[in-house]
Amino acid sequence: MEGTKARRRKLAVNRLRENTTLDDAALRRFFDRHDFPIVEGSSCTFAVRAEADEVFVRHRVLGLPENLPMRRVEHTDLWFAVVELPASSRVEYQFELRRGEVWERFNDPANPRIARSPVGNSSVCFGPGYRVPDWAQYDPEARPGELLELQIRSQAQRRDNRVTLYLPARFRDTARYPLLVVHDGADFLEYASMKTVLDNLIHRLDMAETVVAFTSPGDRLAEYPNSGSHARWIAHELIPELETQFPLLAKPSARCLMGSSFGAVASLSTAVRYPQTFGSLLLQSGSFVFTDVGDDHGEGPAFDPVVKFVNRYRARPTRVAERLFISCGVFEPLIVPNRSMLPVFAETGMTVNYVESRDGHNWESWRDRLRDGLSWIFPGDALFFYE
Amino acid sequence: MNVTLLGPQRNVAAARAAVAELMPDGAIATVNAGWRERESDSAELSDVLGGRMRNLELYRRWQQLIAEDAGYADEERTLTLTLNELQSLYTIRLRHAMAALQAVTRRRELPQVAxxxxxDCIAAIQALDRWHLDAVARARTEFYTRVRLGERATVARHRSEIADQVAGCSGLVVTGGHVGVLLHVLHVFGLARLITEAPHRPLITWSAGAMALSDRVVLFHDHLVPPESAGLELRPAELFAEGLGIYSGVLPFPHARRRLRLDDPDHVRQMAQRFSPRRCLVLLDGVRVDLRDDEPFPAGARWLPAA
Structure with a gap:
């Protein structure tokens, strides 16, 4: 009964518009009374006060108009837009306004939720039913692992590479651990809370005690799309060095290479160059752009080597690892190439576990899929524990 | 052997009552090794045992053994790698066998044919279970043959200390935790012999302890993600190893309500069929089941129905 009432109830912004006196005080009350964006069932109302000629919601949600125009409530400085979002969606956005010839982009001043990334912050809309996973938040019960800073010489890349190494809580020299190598490691630590996630997943027995090497690129756009020197650094320098220095299981099934976006391309291309070195790959929102005919891929020149690599792989797919965990957000344009890669991977005999989320191409989306991926690749001892 | 099996000890009343009844006086030898590094974090357990706990510290002893005896540690590592690989191979095969059972179960066209x-699907799974148990047993036998536990001075010293401690106690308690670690250290330190040599010494065990003392150890958790995306709805239960064999014919399923889809009659029935002739004992929180030699199973015990 209550649900029926809720469905029939007008949206908050429409109730506001029915007010006869829409003065500054009424608008202030409107913002004071609600969390923004206002989520009412599947409807999300974005709203902002601004003196402007036009205001847009800027987002990267595939399927919605790229620049979502906001409507002005007559005789006020209130702009709004209502969109329908499916359950468990998560959308990063900003507002952009135009005053004459001047454009200005900014986060939603009424929304305290901010997503951080290497290219700046943006506001976040939690659609109906979305919750930040509890395993992605600090848990005082979870015993913390340790982060070590290493400098490892790469002959292939002619430089010293910084590697941040995660050792799980209760690390022992007498044990033997699987190894996870992470591309864009510093960003995964900074923007995807990956240390917290590892601490929690290991504590909760969702994931095996694992040593994790967080690597960072030099020139990312040059190194990540199918670079021989990068692959050599990972497979022939980093892995042997770590397996010499630390008690690792040192076998393919206990090695996983992961990355997101271009980092996923780096993971796959490294595995193609050094097949069966890694038993598993964890590929998030891989930039697997390809063409079926011609070379007009519609992306910038940074994608040229990616397209060349992916086209070649699609023409002659090979079994580079035993298991692939692949995730992608349905709101990102890369959902199409990722879905298209699934049968290509599967036909090689690799076991593919594919997960989609109602999210975009961003760090928190990748964070939110870490449990699915890591607990599948290196499962913890939950099956063995009976209190 | 007389054994008292208890359900999970989230509420410790059942353990407290069983200890008061079966071990009213004297020290109580305790195996808490399933908790690994937290073996000695046992204040609550000690309270349940009336402050009479004698922690045998099997996990600490095992870690000490590994740290002090490099040859033994190498053999342990080899065993672990072998057992892990066997479990992985078995799981791959089991996944497909279970997928076949699931697909056949879904077909309703001609029930008598289905x-x-x-x-036959269940018979194939039983054959696979037997293969795995045999392979694991062979790997363990080869390990024991290579390391000659009884001839190693360090092991002999630990075993002797443990035997002395147990001899001075009025009963033995084996708690829960990691069933794999627990079973292994029970083997390494020869607890089976200590237990069977004094069959009248009261023995209370729960959760992982109850599983390890049975003659087979079955790992189960329907709600965990299946190991591969083979279209399986539930994670199949896995045979892990032969247990210590202190009692037989009964497979305990602690945390059954949390870990099993008890509301799925096909699933429950197939699980009971798969493990027959052993009976699957549902060990819920607070439950107590006394297994006594030459006595029928207790009337109040709850079993997974085979039909």
Missing amino acids: ASARD
């Missing part, structure tokens, strides 16, 4: 196919 029933025969279903029974």
